[in-house]
Amino acid sequence: MNEALVLKKQSSLFTVELGDGKILSLGARNLKKDGIFVGDKVLLDEQNTISKTLPRKNLIIRPPVANIERMFITVAPIPKPDLLLVDKLIVFCFLNNITPILCINKFDLDEKTCKNIEKIYKKVIKTLVFSTFDESVTILRGQIKGVCVLAGQSAVGKSSIINALKKEVVARVDTFSKKVQRGKQTTRTVELYKFGKNKYLADTAGFSKLDENLLNIDERELKSYYPEFLKFAGSCKFKTCVHKGGKEFCGVQKAVEDGLISKERYENYLKLYENLKNLKKY
Numbered sequence: 187m188n189e190a191l192v193l194k195k196q197s198s199l200f201t202v203e204l205g206d207g208k209i210l211s212l213g214a215r216n217l218k219k220d221g222i223f224v225g226d227k228v229l230l231d232e233q234n235t236i237s238k239t240l241p242r243k244n245l246i247i248r249p250p251v252a253n254i255e256r257m258f259i260t261v262a263p264i265p266k267p268d269l270l271l272v273d274k275l276i277v278f279c280f281l282n283n284i285t286p287i288l289c290i291n292k293f294d295l296d297e298k299t300c301k302n303i304e305k306i307y308k309k310v311i312k313t314l315v316f317s318t319f320d321e322s323v324t325i326l327r328g329q330i331k332g333v334c335v336l337a338g339q340s341a342v343g344k345s346s347i348i349n350a351l352k353k354e355v356v357a358r359v360d361t362f363s364k365k366v367q368r369g370k371q372t373t374r375t376v377e378l379y380k381f382g383k384n385k386y387l388a389d390t391a392g393f394s395k396l397d398e399n400l401l402n403i404d405e406r407e408l409k410s411y412y413p414e415f416l417k418f419a420g421s422c423k424f425k426t427c428v429h430k431g432g433k434e435f436c437g438v439q440k441a442v443e444d445g446l447i448s449k450e451r452y453e454n455y456l457k458l459y460e461n462l463k464n465l466k467k468y
């Protein structure tokens with residue numbers, strides 16, 4: 187039996203890539219087609235129909251993508267950066283066994299804002315700064331490994347990144363003003379684009395917002411998904427410290443005061459903590 191990777195799904199037709207790089211368009215048999223996702227590794231039978239999906243590393247429902255290795259969380263000076271969304275996406279990645287990488291785009295527009303965002307995140311996760319309008323965007327190429335997805339607010343330039351890397355227009359880009367008028371996202375479907383051996387990148391629109399429900403954790407667990415907190419949590423008086431009881435007892439709050447942990451990250455942590463806590467009430 188042939189193993190294949192699902193690159194695209196259009197109603198009941200699947201575009202898959204075989205081990206030798208050959209691309210096929212085919213259907214599925216004896217399986218609920220709803221149970222096969224972009225990113226799935228599948229087995230094909232003699233008639234070249236999908237007969238089985240192989241076990242997954244992870245599966246995201248909105249947008250529907252399986253086996254995600256890395257998420258490129260994209261922000262830009264314009265539209266106004268939503269850093270709480272960035273923090274939620276980072277937690278989401280850790281919960282789903284995905285490596286988050288921050289991509290700060292549109293460096294050409296506003297260097298200062300880009301540098302400020304970089305300063306906050308470079309201590310937390312791998313952070314890249316670039317512009318899709320020049321060669322700097324190519325630093326992203328080396329970071330593509332396995333199935334990767336682009337995520338982030340609408341109009342930060344996710345489709346532009348794909349286009350710049352592919353040097354040909356494959357994903358649709360709208361002008362910023364048109365987007366704002368329509369108030370809608372340009373990118374709707376998910377498709378994996380190949381950038382080399384075992385290097386795939388998908389443009390997605392589904393992560394432009396992230397409902398706290400998707401994080402599905404107790405607020406007291408949230409602190410474990412803030413890598414930069416862990417170093418200071420050892421000096422908290424109580425092991426159960428959730429880092430909001432006062433700096434006399436809390437190593438993390440002390441570190442925020444001393445400028446060793448970003449204030450923005452910490453304040454958004456408190457917001458997210460409250461959001462998760464409130465979820466349980468309804």
Ligand SMILES: Nc1nc2c(ncn2[C@@H]2O[C@H](COP(=O)(O)OP(=O)(O)OP(=O)(O)O)[C@@H](O)[C@H]2O)c(=O)[nH]1
Nearest residue numbers: 292317318340341342343344345346362371372373
């Ligand atoms: N100045 C500047 N503008 C950029 C850059 N990258 C993208 N843009 C512009 O930003 C706007 C939005 O780009 P898109 O690529 O459509 O954004 P998107 O993230 O795919 O948006 P959705 O599909 O709605 O989620 C377009 O007008 C792009 O030309 C950049 O590096 N610098």
Ligand SMILES: [Mg+2]
Nearest residue numbers: 344345372373
């Ligand atoms: Mg797009």
Ligand SMILES: [Zn+2]
Nearest residue numbers: 422427429436
């Ligand atoms: Zn603490």
